[in-house]
Amino acid sequence: MDRISQLVLRGEKAWDTGDYLSVQQCLQQLISLVGTQSLGKFGDREKLLDWAVFLLEAGDFQQRWEIAKIFGRLGEIAIPRLLVLLADEEAEEELRWYGVRILGELKSPQAIAPLIELLQTSEDEDLQLMATNALAQIGESAIPAIAQLLASPATRLQAVRCLSYIHHHQTIDYLLPLIQDEDAFVRLTVIEALGSFQEPRVITALVEALTDPVATVRKEAVTALGYRPDLRDSHHLCQHLQPRLFDVNLEVCCAAAIALGRMGCDTANQYLYNVFQSDHTPKRLQLEIIRSLSWSGIISGVRYLEKIIHNCCEITLCQEIITCLGRISHPSLQIKATEILQEMLQKPHPSTHNTEIRWAIAFSLGQLAQTSAIDAVTKLLEDQEEIVRIHAIAALKRLAPKIASQN
Numbered sequence: 001m002d003r004i005s006q007l008v009l010r011g012e013k014a015w016d017t018g019d020y021l022s023v024q025q026c027l028q029q030l031i032s033l034v035g036t037q038s039l040g041k042f043g044d045r046e047k048l049l050d051w052a053v054f055l056l057e058a059g060d061f062q063q064r065w066e067i068a069k070i071f072g073r074l075g076e077i078a079i080p081r082l083l084v085l086l087a088d089e090e091a092e093e094e095l096r097w098y099g100v101r102i103l104g105e106l107k108s109p110q111a112i113a114p115l116i117e118l119l120q121t122s123e124d125e126d127l128q129l130m131a132t133n134a135l136a137q138i139g140e141s142a143i144p145a146i147a148q149l150l151a152s153p154a155t156r157l158q159a160v161r162c163l164s165y166i167h168h169h170q171t172i173d174y175l176l177p178l179i180q181d182e183d184a185f186v187r188l189t190v191i192e193a194l195g196s197f198q199e200p201r202v203i204t205a206l207v208e209a210l211t212d213p214v215a216t217v218r219k220e221a222v223t224a225l226g227y228r229p230d231l232r233d234s235h236h237l238c239q240h241l242q243p244r245l246f247d248v249n250l251e252v253c254c255a256a257a258i259a260l261g262r263m264g265c266d267t268a269n270q271y272l273y274n275v276f277q278s279d280h281t282p283k284r285l286q287l288e289i290i291r292s293l294s295w296s297g298i299i300s301g302v303r304y305l306e307k308i309i310h311n312c313c314e315i316t317l318c319q320e321i322i323t324c325l326g327r328i329s330h331p332s333l334q335i336k337a338t339e340i341l342q343e344m345l346q347k348p349h350p351s352t353h354n355t356e357i358r359w360a361i362a363f364s365l366g367q368l369a370q371t372s373a374i375d376a377v378t379k380l381l382e383d384q385e386e387i388v389r390i391h392a393i394a395a396l397k398r399l400a401p402k403i404a405s406q407n
Helices: 004-019 020-034 045-058 063-085 095-108 109-121 125-151 152-165 171-179 186-194 198-207 215-225 237-246 250-263 268-279 282-297 298-308 315-326 329-348 355-369 371-382 386-399 400-404
Strands: none
Touching: 004 020, 004 045, 004 268, 020 045, 020 063, 020 355, 045 063, 045 095, 063 095, 063 109, 095 109, 095 125, 095 298, 109 125, 109 152, 125 171, 125 282, 152 171, 152 186, 171 198, 186 198, 186 215, 198 215, 215 237, 237 250, 237 268, 250 268, 250 282, 268 282, 268 298, 268 355, 282 298, 298 315, 298 329, 315 355, 315 386, 329 355, 329 371, 355 371, 371 386, 386 400
């Protein structure tokens, strides 16, 4: 008798004696042995299903978590029993939650209508969320049924979430009209769903959403467009994003700075620099602009940082610029960044009276790893503050290991 047959026989004996823990162990060992194959090939599927359903109903949360894995190996034979469980409003919510979860993993079209009904009738948020996930797992075949839920305000948000999780181009036609929905949460979810689609009509809708009356919706539109630098010129994205730097909501302003930084062009960097220069720009936005200029990946971003630091003595801003310069990865930009940091030490820059600024410069020069900085870093070995000397030694370990070993 092979190993699988032995396990089935042992499970039968355990079932007959009420040793349900052993039944569960047998089922789990069967899964390990058969791999991704169906359990039906190795025993009476109805019998195995009876075991699994009983253990699912009787187990605690952790036991149910383990038993749920078995249903996927039983296949569609399990669906009718799970649908009965789903329809039983007297069953405990956790048990129904597991039933919904398993139905989603089985990905059967048979489950679409019952899951849709559950979304319409259940008031349990966890159950609704799991039903949403289950429909998304079923995928493309569920789209027409889910779309019917868009007609009712009561189920529209859940339907939009389902469609966003499915992420199929067929959902675009259903989602686009809802970008003007009265419910801000619906509009927000629609924008999240549409953000990664490349169709021109989607980009047009996202641009229109930049002026939405609700800040969270505007921010999501800004963020979505920020991930599309490939459409920067064809859709004039920099020009559309620039006004959001002056948004009444600071979160939107910061999102716009990040998005413009991702555009990677001189126009975007100029917009960022101009806003930084304003006396009315909050420090948080200034910090975001500094980071965005450094992330732009082009020389104008580094040059604007140089201009800023030449006219800035505010320690927090200077330290952020120094940190960002040290993180630049493009070789040609690293050379310029190194020059800026060296100049801060040589002139010296007014902020270098601050200990944190000096060790930050040492650290960033070490990160940039340009040998032209060896002399500047070596001079920091004479600094009166130990923390500065420690960072200088660490930098020299990358720039000039022999000098570092002597200190």
